[in-house]
Structure formats: C-alpha cells, structure tokens
Amino acid sequence: MTGLIRRREFLGEHELRSRYDVVIVGGGVNGLSLAFHLAEYHGISDVAVLERSYIGSGGSGRNTQVLRATYNTPETVPLYATSLAMYGDLAQELDYNVLFSTQGNLDLCHSTDTLQVEREKVLLHRHYGVQTEMLSPEQVLEVCPFVDLTAGGELPVIGASYHPAGAFARHDSVVWGYASAANRRGVEIHQGVEVIGVDVVDGSCRGVVTNQGPVAAGRVVSAVAGWSSELARMAGVRLPLQTMALQAFVTEAYTPVLWGLVSSMDLYVYTQQTARGELVVGAETLPYNTYSTRSTFDFVAEAAKRTIQLLPFMEKARLLRQWTGLCDMTPDSSPLLGESEVSNFFLMSGMGTWGFKGAPIFGKTMAEMLATGRVDPLIAPFDPGRFREDRMVPDAASAGTHR
Numbered sequence: 175m176t177g178l179i180r181r182r183e184f185l186g187e188h189e190l191r192s193r194y195d196v197v198i199v200g201g202g203v204n205g206l207s208l209a210f211h212l213a214e215y216h217g218i219s220d221v222a223v224l225e226r227s228y229i230g231s232g233g234s235g236r237n238t239q240v241l242r243a244t245y246n247t248p249e250t251v252p253l254y255a256t257s258l259a260m261y262g263d264l265a266q267e268l269d270y271n272v273l274f275s276t277q278g279n280l281d282l283c284h285s286t287d288t289l290q291v292e293r294e295k296v297l298l299h300r301h302y303g304v305q306t307e308m309l310s311p312e313q314v315l316e317v318c319p320f321v322d323l324t325a326g327g328e329l330p331v332i333g334a335s336y337h338p339a340g341a342f343a344r345h346d347s348v349v350w351g352y353a354s355a356a357n358r359r360g361v362e363i364h365q366g367v368e369v370i371g372v373d374v375v376d377g378s379c380r381g382v383v384t385n386q387g388p389v390a391a392g393r394v395v396s397a398v399a400g401w402s403s404e405l406a407r408m409a410g411v412r413l414p415l416q417t418m419a420l421q422a423f424v425t426e427a428y429t430p431v432l433w434g435l436v437s438s439m440d441l442y443v444y445t446q447q448t449a450r451g452e453l454v455v456g457a458e459t460l461p462y463n464t465y466s467t468r469s470t471f472d473f474v475a476e477a478a479k480r481t482i483q484l485l486p487f488m489e490k491a492r493l494l495r496q497w498t499g500l501c502d503m504t505p506d507s508s509p510l511l512g513e514s515e516v517s518n519f520f521l522m523s524g525m526g527t528w529g530f531k532g533a534p535i536f537g538k539t540m541a542e543m544l545a546t547g548r549v550d551p552l553i554a555p556f557d558p559g560r561f562r563e564d565r566m567v568p569d570a571a572s573a574g575t576h577r
C-alpha cells in the first residue's frame with residue numbers, strides 16, 4: 175500500500191542564521207551532494223547551502239544526463255568509474271527515484287586517428303576494470319541499426335568503441351534527491367540567497383557576505399561551477415578557468431527507438447532518447463568565453479545537420495526547445511577539488527562538461543576532506559594547486575570542448 179502513496183517533499187523554510195559550521199555556495203548537484211555526504215556520513219548537519227536562484231538552476235538542470243567512465247587518463251578513469259558505480263545505488267541511498275538507467279554508450283569513429291585513440295582508451299579502461307570494447311562497422315549496426323555508416327556520404331564510420339555500462343539519470347531528480355535527503359538530515363537549503371562577498375582575514379576565510387547580511391562559517395565551499403572565477407575573485411583567489419557555453423536541444427516526444435547514447439568522435443555530436451521519448455542532441459562548447467546563456471541558431475543548425483548525417487531518421491523529428499548552460503573549463507579539462515590558497519575556502523569547481531557524472535564521488539570525497547582532513551587518493555591529483563606545480567591531468571579528449 176505504501177508503494178502507492180506519492181511522497182511530496184519540500185525544503186523546509188529556515189531563517190538565515192549568522193553562523194554555520196559549513197557554508198556551501200551553490201545549490202547544484204555538487205553542492206547538494208556535498209551537503210548530503212557531510213550530514214549522512216560525518217554527522218555534520220550545521221550546514222547551509224546558499225543558492226541565489228533555485229536549486230538546479232545552473233548546469234545541474236541543463237545537462238544532458240550522460241554518465242560514463244570512458245575518460246582518458248589513469249586519474250580520471252577510476253574517478254568516474256567509482257562515481258558511475260555510486261549512481262547505481264543512488265536511488266536507494268537517497269530514498270528517491272533518480273531514474274537511473276544503464277543503456278550503453280556508442281562512440282563512432284570516422285578516421286584512423288580517432289580509432290587509434292579509442293583503441294588505446296579501451297586498453298586503459300580494461301586496466302581499471304571498466305568494460306569497453308572496439309566494434310566493427312557491422313557490429314555498430316547490431317548495437318544501433320539506425321546509424322548511417324556512410325555518415326551522409328561524407329565521413330564513413332570505420333569502427334567504434336562501446337561502453338555497455340554507460341547510463342543516464344534524470345538530472346533534476348538527482349538534484350532534488352540530494353536536496354531532500356540533506357534537508358531531512360538537518361541541512362538548511364536557502365534559495366534566493368546570493369553571496370556577494372567572501373570574508374577573508376590574514377589569508378583565512380571566515381565566512382561570506384550575502385544579499386541578506388553576513389554569515390560566518392568554519393569552512394566555505396565554492397560549488398558555483400560557471401561562476402567559480404567570480405566567487406573566487408571575492409576571496410582574492412585567481413583561478414585558471416575559462417567560462418564557456420554549452421548548448422543542447424530536444425525534439426518533441428516520439429515512440430522509443432534509440433537505446434543508449436550514440437555519439438561521434440569526429441563529428442562532435444551526440445544523441446539519446448529520454449524516458450519521455452524526446453530526442454536530446456548535444457555537441458561541443460562554443461569556441462569563445464562568455465557568461466551569456468542565450469542560445470544560438472548556429473548551434474541548432476550545425477548540430478542538427480551532423481545528427482542527421484549519423485541518424486537519418488532524425489530528419490523528420492520536430493525541434494521542441496534548446497537551452498544553454500555555463501561550464502568552468504580548466505586548462506587540463508579536469509576538476510578542481512580541494513582547499514584553495516586561502517585556508518578554509520574550498521573549491522569544488524572546474525566542473526566543465528563532466529560535473530553531473532562526477533557529483534556522487536565529488537560529494538563523498540570532499541565531505542571526507544572537510545570532516546577529517548583526509549584526501550582520498552581518487553581526488554588527490556585534482557588538487558587546485560596543481561597548475562602552480564605543473565602537475566596537470568590532461569583530458570581534453572574526453573571533455574567535449576571546442577575543436
């Protein structure tokens with residue numbers, strides 16, 4: 175009987191207090207994952223998440239929901255593989271259906287260069303226990319019979335890599351799942367509260383200034399993704415970030431035909447079908463820095479053309495809407511996870527185009543760092559100080575950046 179009762183959960187209303195143990199700036203999937211992990215696994219619930227708009231209004235509600243472990247370095251493959259495994263248990267952990275669905279990722283190759291890159295990635299993946307395999311063009315059709323192997327006659331498919339564990343999760347369910355689970359454990363989530371200053375004295379962060387007054391904090395965490403440079407600037411920290419726009423579009427809903435992600439490593443476009451039947455298309459970031467989330471016609475025209483080359487049936491699909499989000503891109507296309515040069519001011523930034531898939535492991539390991547000081551070996555390579563010491567984790571090939 176209880177299975178039939180719909181649970182309605184709202185975030186409690188709270189007065190903004192003058193002090194918390196931890197203030198997390200940004201109510202996206204990463205800030206909320208951190209809040210949940212602090213409360214659930216470390217008993218730290220004197221936590222405020224400050225979100226200037228509504229939770230999930232940033233990249234967390236705008237991404238294309240792709241979860242995969244097929245990255246390209248010995249540091250990133252185990253990181254995202256662990257996160258993907260955590261996604262599999264997330265609904266039970268949060269007691270919230272996040273619509274997690276394992277459907278596989280197909281990465282088509284149209285040139286010998288990309289085929290070679292994919293072959294090398296497969297070897298790396300296998301070393302870390304991630305299942306990926308190379309497919310011939312004939313095997314591609316067994317996975318997805320709708321692919322035009324000539325790619326519109328322009329760039330024939332010569333092979334592919336296939337990652338059966340590739341998955342999706344409903345992005346706003348993940349946001350609300352973390353938020354309501356954190357809220358039930360005593361975390362305060364304040365929407366409509368903007369941080370306009372960071373209080374730093376003698377190289378140590380003491381709290382933030384908000385549009386509703388000052389708030390002291392033992393630790394402050396920046397989880398504002400596309401606005402990370404701005405928040406860091408308030409603390410006197412310069413980050414090596416470029417802010418870039420990433421776009422997507424969705425069609426009207428159709429009978430389910432596509433299962434899993436179909437992407438092209440050379441045409442830089444990917445397609446999937448949601449549980450509602452809409453076909454979602456994404457491509458690479460725009461080639462310039464911007465804080466604008468205005469969508470462009472060029473993107474739709476170009477991404478639609480490339481998608482139709484790969485999946486000709488898409489020619490008849492009707493566009494429903496398009497949108498844009500901001501990505502904070504690091505020089506090595508890997509995240510920034512750790513304490514900044516200002517003590518007690520932590521960065522959960524550099525989320526680029528990978529921050530949704532990483533949220534479970536980023537939240538877990540950053541919570542442990544805040545609670546115990548221990549740095550999990552999985553995130554040690556992503557310490558924000560690495561650029562000063564020339565210790566980069568270069569993974570642009572996995573990141574969907576502009577060519």
Ligand SMILES: Cc1cc2nc3c(=O)[nH]c(=O)nc-3n(C[C@H](O)[C@H](O)[C@H](O)COP(=O)(O)OP(=O)(O)OC[C@H]3O[C@@H](n4cnc5c(N)ncnc54)[C@H](O)[C@@H]3O)c2cc1C
Pocket residue numbers: 199200201202203204205224225226227228229230231232233234235236237238239240241367368369370397398399400401405420421422456497498499500501522525526527528529530531532
């Ligand atoms: C079109 C698109 C497709 C994508 N596809 C994927 C994908 O398939 N897989 C994947 O892993 N990633 C993807 N990404 C990237 C992913 O969406 C982001 O990396 C991720 O959502 C970042 O989450 P976050 O919680 O760190 O930040 P966000 O969700 O951006 O949240 C930051 C929040 O901070 C708030 N904020 C900003 N400044 C302040 C302030 N001064 N005071 C208070 N609040 C503030 C904002 O309002 C915002 O809600 C995609 C991104 C886009 C745009």
